[in-house]
Amino acid sequence: MPKRYYLTTPIYYVNSVPHAGHALTMMVCDATKRHRELRGEEVVFLTGTDENGTKVAEAAAAAGETPQAFTDRISQAFVEAWRKLDFQYDDFIRTTEPRHHAAVQRLFDILREKGHVYMGSYEGWYDVSAETFVREADLVDGKSPDGNEVRWVSEENYFFRLSAFGDPLLAHIEQNPEFLQPEGRRNEVISFIKQGLRDMCITRANPGWGIPVPGDDSRVIYVWFDALINYLAATGWPEAGWEDLWPCDVHWMAKEIFTRFHATLWPAMLMAADLPLPRTVIAHGWFTFGEGGKMSKSKGNVINPDDLIQKFVEAGCQPELAMDAVRWVLARSVPYDNDTNFTEDSIERIYNADLANDLGNALNRALNMAHKFVGGQIPDAEPEADLVAAIAEAKAKVADAFDRHRIDEAADGAIGLVRFLNKYIDTRAPWALAKSEDPALGAVMLSILLGLRASEALVRPFIPHAADAMAKQLNLAPLTDYDAIGTPASLPAGTKLNNPEPMFPRLERAKPEPKPAAAPAEKAEKKEKPKRGLPEPAPEVSIDEFFRFDLRVARIIEAERAEGSDKLMKLQVRVGDIQRQIVAGIAKQYAPEDLIGRQVVVVFNLKPAKLMGLDSQGMIMAADGPDGGAILLEPDKEAPEGSRVH
């Protein structure tokens, strides 16, 4: 079997419900699939849900459900959401399926046999919620940097020898410019790898949910290690026949899971197993919602695809066309290097300009003219040369944009033909030709209709139902062959045209609110931003917990700036008769000569650390200054050196 074009979205983690961000990735893949199929290619589009992980087991327990019932329910929510946008994936993989389990265990075995997976021990803090290990130094008030609860774990686990793949990965990235995109992200990966990859712990104690390590039921495979393998599992690997899909042509995803997972861990896993690497791994940016705000459920500014569809239905769209309107707006807004603002305002503007004013109106006016001027049928005439040229140009532009994975440009290329068509209509003015009974009328009307027919096919990957509606109004079967676009055969003379029916009613928009005074006010607000409120109170601790900190009065006897750092000061302090070196981030506020001889308070039993290659045995206590700088604490009068501070 010949190789088929294979593209994927990530599998979505079942801890959240579908939102516009997921829909964006889906849209990009769905449009790509439909476009390539128009060009006669066989395409397989994979999506699915990620359902393993300790967190899922715990979330299910919290919801009073079995993990299976819980994941069935959430997974179904994604299926439903995608049905409402008519995303035509060919396969939906769930990581709880036997085919996935089989592939994961097989790959694990292969890596273990080849010596890329070894048993090691891990002792340290574990963030259950994020399912990641947290270094001691990164703990904040006994919690992970994200504020999650951590627990101390001490266990033997399997490790993947990721560290061995840095150089091969860099070489591959170097030799394959198309591998990682866009370029900015590619650079990010290169610098990430260059600073050294660490082996990765890829198993966890078995919580009764997940994929057991082959031959060792006491452990399950780490959810990320397992999740990535879905792309391979869906090809049927390791059973025969997978080569007609693998290697994958494109893995699409949002930027946050690009660098560490899809651009580093996953290719390393494949290399380790001697499997081919995907041709292209590409990340899009995020939607932001409103005034520079990130997508945030608490702000209530998240735009839900369902609500958007509803909005267009209320505006008067047929349900299927309302769905298309959402699809179009998504495709036109795909962020690449930067994030993009996705707001009611931008959505309405895109809809009105492209779909209502340009596309909808072009179809409507053309059909009206055909009924009035040429008897409501497709004239028997030759299309005019500049119109034919415009179609060819648009075809090439759309195909090229898709080949470069620029979905927004492809949509622009498609609607560009419609814009040209509106100008052409005005320039050739069929109503004037009709009035003067000019013989060019037939050719002009034929050209206009041919332009519409071509537009139908070019917008089809984005708005398939609108394309069908266009074909129906032209009384023709849908045009589904890219090569036929713009040909006389695509528009048989004599075809009786149907009556025009508006597809996308214009959205009436509130007049843009006049806010000349708003700009300076905004600026002022931004400048005053540093005056933040009282810092959040830390969680309550008991007196016993407090006494675990051994605070002492110490005297600074030497001070010098740490080489190569403008923040760090290297200090020698005396605590009673003990001398210690402490490295502190106070060099911006204090000069060495200000410090020598001073009494300060130090944390005496802090775990030693290395900063800029210097040992630091303790910490100097200081208050946060208004600019974030340190203000040293000093006893009110000379205190006995080494005395405890309570």
Place this chain on the structure above:
RNA sequence: GGCGAAGUAGCUCAGUUGGUUAGAGCAAACGGUUCAUACCCGUUAGGUCGCCGGUUCGAGUCCGGCCUUCGCUACCA
């Protein structure tokens, strides 16, 4: 702190290897048209291309420095 990206019209962005008067879409003003969904078409206005310096006959483009924003990353607290 390090690395990277971005900074071009009111908004969103395009500007190839340096080469005339810096472009598009949206928004605005004006005009035109009547086939059409108050739409479409045209014209106009609007830019010291973040700032400073350099290379060059010539810089949005190349080089150096700085500022701002964002991302990644190290560290500090």
